[in-house]
Amino acid sequence: MRRVVLWVVGYGLVAALPCGCAGGGGDDGRAPGAPTGVTAEAGSTTSVHVMWNAVSANPSVSGYEVYRGGTKVGEVRGSAHMLDVVRLTPSTVYVFAVRARDAEGRLGPRSREVRATTPAAAAADRSAPTPPGEVTGRAAGSRAVQLSWTASTDDRKVVSYDVYQGGARIHSVGGAQTATVVTGLRPGTRYSFTVRARDAADNVSPAGPPVRLITAPGDDEGTDTAPAGFRAATRLADGAYYIDLSWVPPRVDGVVTEYQIQLDGQPATSLVWGGTPPRGKATYSFYAGPEAGVGHRVRLRARLPDGTWGAFSAEWAVTTGEHR
Template identity: 70%
Template sequence: MRGVPVPLRLCAALVFVGSCGWGGPDDGDSGRLPAAPLGVTAAAGSATSVHVMWNAVPSASIDCYEVYRGTTKVREVPGSQHMVDVTRLKPGTPYVFTVRARDMEGRLGPPGREVRATTPVAVAADHEAPTRPGTLEGRAVGSRAVQLSWSASKDDRDVVSYDIHQGGTKIHSVGGDQTAAVVTGLRAGTRYTFTVQARDAADNVSPASGTVRITTPGSDDGGDTAPTDFRATARHADDGAYYLDLSWVPPHTDGVVTEYQVRLDGAAATSLVFGGEPPRGRATYSFYLGREAGVDHRVRIRARLPDGTWGGLSVERKVTTGAPARP
């Protein structure tokens, strides 16, 4: 989606939102400790907070992640979450963080690599958020773009940016001196819901503007947005468990696709989120199915598009644990 940044920087590999890991079988499922989280990063968010992110361990059995400041556990988040703000820190202070995964059976894996961040020196306090942006208006500009405009927010210092959200996803941002934006890379015949929030230099965020709903003209059955050449195979691993190996070609969009949803037997099984450089060619992913042979499964996959909507579903594949792979 041209001009629309990917709303999440997530993993350097693949995230399991149910997972941010990417690739093979999970050690936790085979009786061993969960692996150490990869791709851990830390960045100061303010004079008293640091934002910590990591790639999820590739497993359906991760219960939570423990975040440590030095040797002290400071946060614990669900296995579906792969970022956290560590708050109540001291200004102008260096910190060291690590992250560990814990599985459903309570087994705690080793820490990922240590990451360091230094909070900036405190400046004159600014706790006042900008005012709510004024009346938000919008119109479709063809079948793949909308034009939005709003009245400026006020702040005791300066508004530095406006964040544009589609539904619950931040899809664009413009400078604080702008009160209009064109959002591109949308889908024809799709209903969108937009809001705008103002942000100041101290990262104070205004209340959301009113909502504007816009339906782009034309029609889109989702077929052009579905992953293609989707393949699924049930694999019997050396540990005696069965794993589902998936591969697909990402859909062609105006932006980078970073998130997918896997649907198993008609229900959402997990979401996968890429960060760094998501694959442009064939992507692969594996996850644990169980230990019982002769179990039938149906699986499909779909992508969350850069406009914040879900694309079309891939073709459905059927697999049976313990059965020969279908050609």
């Protein structure tokens, strides 16, 4: 199924409707698309943590290349969506972009550029932060877990927290953040997570207490991956009815840039933010037809940063011409 771009609305939002055309998207052997949801955040005075959303392609993505300005500075396998760029200079602004490469070696276009500034160098600092305390977690369905912890302390400042799955670091968040959602897990699987704090001098704390969790069996995605506060209403404009939607994006690591709207049990519209997507309340409106008294059921779900679809929001019933 191919998606055809119809129009662009607020926030650089691109709306696409499915059609029965042959080919299209990543299913016809073309190079993969540009990664979305790219972020960059300083991890220390000499490093920056770059993250991006997974790219869907056919053939599948085999790797990602990370660029600092016009220079390639790193490469990771297709299952990874993060890279620490190291050996940087303190108090410096850097620009990063990411490209996807498929299994046949084709490189897609560069993502939008993102900027990060490394902190200023300080006097010699050999004191690591204290370990994060009271680390807790819970399974959020079959493919995600939610973690939280008590903030670490440091004689200067905690710049970031590193999240480990077993012995492997899988993610970093800013020093002001004390909770995260890890997605892309397997159903019915036992996991162990720990958290470490990092300061500007790259001193890393001991690990906080481990959290051992088992994801739910099945494939329910977990309600925590669903958009929250979903609402729908109809309105009349220029002789036709429209359905107005509003919601809050799910709280997951990375940036949600794509949603799928389901109308009356069938996929109706895909929404892709070309610019910066809203972190808070999001809104969208689409055409429902000229007739009053027509009932519809509508809900939506987000494509998560790991490339999988999250759970659907609660379903909302509306009737054209009726007001709530």
